[in-house]
Amino acid sequence: MLLLPDPFMESPVFNAPETTLLPSRAEWDRLLQRVIDSQPFRRSTRLREFLVYVGNQVVLHGAKELPEQQIGVAVFERSPSYDTSQDNIVRVNAMELRKRIGVYFETEGQNEPLIFEIPRGSYLPVFRLRAVPPAEPAFQEPVPTVEEERTIEALVPELSLDKVPAEAAWHEAFRTPVVLALLVLILGLTVWVIVASRQLHQEESGIHKWQSQPAMRDFWGNFFGKKLAPDIVIADSSFVLAQSILHRKLSLAEYLNFSYRTAQSPEALSSDARQQQMKDLAAIFDHSSGSLADFRVARRITELETGDFGTRLVFAREYAGHRLRWNNTIFVGSSRSNPWVELYEDRMAYHFKESTDSSPSAVTIDKPVGNERAEYPLYSSKGTPAAYCIIVFVPNPTKTGNTLIIAGSDSQATEAGGTFSPVKRTSRRSRRS
Template identity: 30%
Template sequence: MAGETPLHLREPGPDPETQRQLIARILASKPFKRSQRQRELLEFLCRQAFEGETKDVHEQAIGVAVFGRRPDYDTSQDNIVRVHVSELRKKLEEYFKQEGADEPWLLEIPRGNYAPLMTPRIAPVAEAVLAAETEPPPVDVPRSGVQLAAIALLSVACAGLFLWNLQLRQQAKAPPSGLNPLWQQMFTANRETDIVVADSCLSFYTDMVKHPVGLQDYLSRKYLLEDLSKERDPERRKSLEMLMGRRYTSYADVQAVQYIAQLATIHGGSVNVHFARDYPTRRLQTSNLVLVGSKRANLWAELFDDQLNFQVEYEQATGGNVVVNRKPLAGERPVYSILTRDADVRDSLAVVAFVPNLQNTGEVLLLAGTGMSGTEAAIDAVVSRSGFERLLAALPASAPGRVPHFEALIRSHAVGGAAQTFEVLAARLIQPAAKSRN
């Protein structure tokens, strides 16, 4: 059915009967026995989210249905829903820490919306299960390697937090003044714009386990449950579990958020920032979308693979990223890669793609580099007026007016790790036929 989320994109969760039983146990628990209003609120939210009565749960609808407010009441003046949902989150946390400590599924209401989600509880693998299974061959990563990996991880994590806080405290480097036609299409009155930043922990994780993770398993966290159940080294298992319990992104992603937020102000729009692991699939239909990072750290990008000719791919053998040119034209190479020349001066590659969303109802901008300097160059190519004009000039001729859907492969020249200049190596228009999702 048109406009409906495909089955494989829906939020993963338990079967309906398991959902109903969990909700019933929560409603009968001590934290909820004393508050009829909290029970009514939770029942309403779960009914809307899990029984498919609506595609989203809005504050105004909650106020009318649960708290008896008039249909036209002003939510900016009456915060009853926000107050009660905040209290509801606390009660759910209390339940899962006490009476529901052994529940295999968690029910939570992510901050920023009112739609409950059920996610599997990630717990250490039971020692009894481990002991009953056949002892596997020794892990190929030595103990010292695990320790070094953990130290490196913590160092990067601390550096990421430091850079994030530093960036937020510095005065922003404002994009050039004037309206950018790309962002005039990204910021529209009838659609919100979401920025989804990369999950840097995921790329570390795939390095450690040496296998990729698919989007559906990523959303359900099935991959982690399976990998933890197979891992026999307690230190390594703890490192994997700790790693995927954190939420870190890169400095380039922080820059993207900063610059795009400024562009939103210039163009009269607004942005919502999401971590890749927490992005609600339902928003794919209702929002314009900016995906920062390659699909190795931002798996949402893989949804748009079939629309793209240029794709950033990770080579396990070399431990580096390349750009695959699926249908090379005359003078183009099938694979583009960069060899590091020295520590201070290096080049990087990036793909900038502007495509329709899965239902052809909104826009998606993908910014993916083979390294951080490449991602920075991709960001500069779309947030800088002069950079975007250079990008447009490299595109094949198209009808005047709106910015056409396109993809471009760019090469950045970096000094000291900062992207300074870029050139367009190849570009394609994405033809209307490629947009059909029927």
Template identity: 30%
Template structure:
């Protein structure tokens, strides 16, 4: 058994009961409404960086309000969770980290505000890491900074003057009469003495111009490539994270994997949904049967999935109040009918993948017998392709898949990120989050109406001590397999 996949590093909590009314202070008329700190907070809350998220706006306004009123004892994770996010009184913030998650996002959005529409603000606002009390500071430059900037400008002007001073006039543009006699000889001699310097500066100027032109062209081309790749990536994620429906991120159920390995029996989705897989039927005589079955009820996942979720949360397309991290056992069929979803892990770790098996080109093939290969079966092989992509005989490599499919109602989207092991899942996740690697597929998958067609990728990576290295594309499919 893969040691990394079996490592229980986190037990996800059930949803906290929302019995406390959620506070909204965005429209309240405060006595300090004329305070420049409050006015700045209101501008940030209404900005493009934060305005679309009411929870982020309420979070910011709450902590600024308490700070101005000198109520530092109310700027705590517990109070914010109850009053801003509607958590129950006394909820366990160690299990429910919603405040910390939103705080990270809020810090990022505040930085975006000051870098864009708030770049001329006279005040700056920061929320230091490790706490939630805002800090305000002046954006006015200090005398030292001002003097340094003036010195730099003066130096630039001196350089500009000296270059302009030695720039020669060509004979075609001069209008002064040519001297004759001894004066002409003296002028010619003086001109000959200056000509090497003038020619050198002309050559240097030409070389600088050529280099600058080439540099600008190169940077423009690089920006165009980056912009094209970012646009393709944005198209994908903006269809996964939308303001009109929830997006469920479902990490793998490691407790289920361990249990299946011990009982050597797969758990189909039907038994996973109704909970009947956690009965002793069929393993009554097994040693420690009760303890084995307890694993099926534990909320374990792995570091790879958690890292992937953390990176997804940082995407600019995410709608925070619509993104929900849901344990696989808590999912319902209706969630996959009406919402978007990102399913992480193999069928062994995330039985919900079974629903999308008919739409996949590459099928999981697991065998508990170590002498038999496990891998991805290529259900529709083309010329030159293998029918099985396996780790058998190549323990230093692994495989994963990325699939972009419609949800069960065909009005939303589901992304599957899965591997033969955690290293395979890590390879698929890394590939998916790399806009340069994904751009060619996303461009080919784009339909004439601009929307993305379903696609599926088979990814390969080196497996170094159960960690993926340098993921690469093996096979690509655009569309959904036709029914046979």
């Protein structure tokens, strides 16, 4: 494929190979994550989404061409009938995207073996291996002449093996420490190769836990075996504590713009009480904290897939929201502890009703079916506590992957939900949610 020069990105990085290649999904996912997390892309959400979309079109869907209007609709939320001759938002952003890709591979990504660019006249990334400078010729020790060899042998006659019987020289050679060490090393490597090959054969001939039964295979096959590691997003316990201090629910928007760090309670507070509240919030958010129960749930899921792709464990505070548009994602915790779940609440049939202090007080059902009640309180009239877990399985926003939500009324309920098995027949309630 012939690549056209780009006047907006004069970079020596793309000077070489004449052949192009296409990375695997796993290679692309890892490279993409490093690029969009880099300094040139860190503050530009729209350019990150632009790169994710066009890259996935090539790697995941094998696109050979990508119209400007399609990008405008998918990335920049233009109407399907918008006029590209009047609205050049895609072309302008493509110019900036080309620049930043070049900056990344010249700076933070200067050691990336696999690189890509988006040539002018196209919106599809082109991948290639980085050009490697020619290696310097290896040093070759000069070969002594016949006269030099005779001189050395005359000066040090005991070094000449001609003076030693052949059989004695052979036995003497195998008594030297260097030769003995080499023999031990060769023997050890041989044993290691045999053991490693047997383990590899066992892994290739065996199956992962999620493939062990038909029902598990049908369910977890939506997340595993796709050559793309699903994201497991762990809840943020600090977010829960902040809502308990403020006595109100915090939104995903407040979480993303960090205004939850300085949020205020709905009730009026004295100056001293407000200052103490601010100190408490600062102390909470200076540390990252998670629930042990959530980590146990994540561990059970990661144990299902132990292959090359595995899973990607992410803390809610470090998660990049654009990934849920294209990836398979598993959220652990309700929207009270994992604010990303808020994006899916309008697609859920079951919800946690909140009390005045923002803590859950009941599970409500939008449209009860059969013997279901509209509401299931977390405490009975006698004060006996109950716990519920809502499990949600829906497509991701772009319908290119799937989303699983395991949301409990508390951490113990979330852990209990994490032990669910699709092998057993589920009730109508769990199927609906």
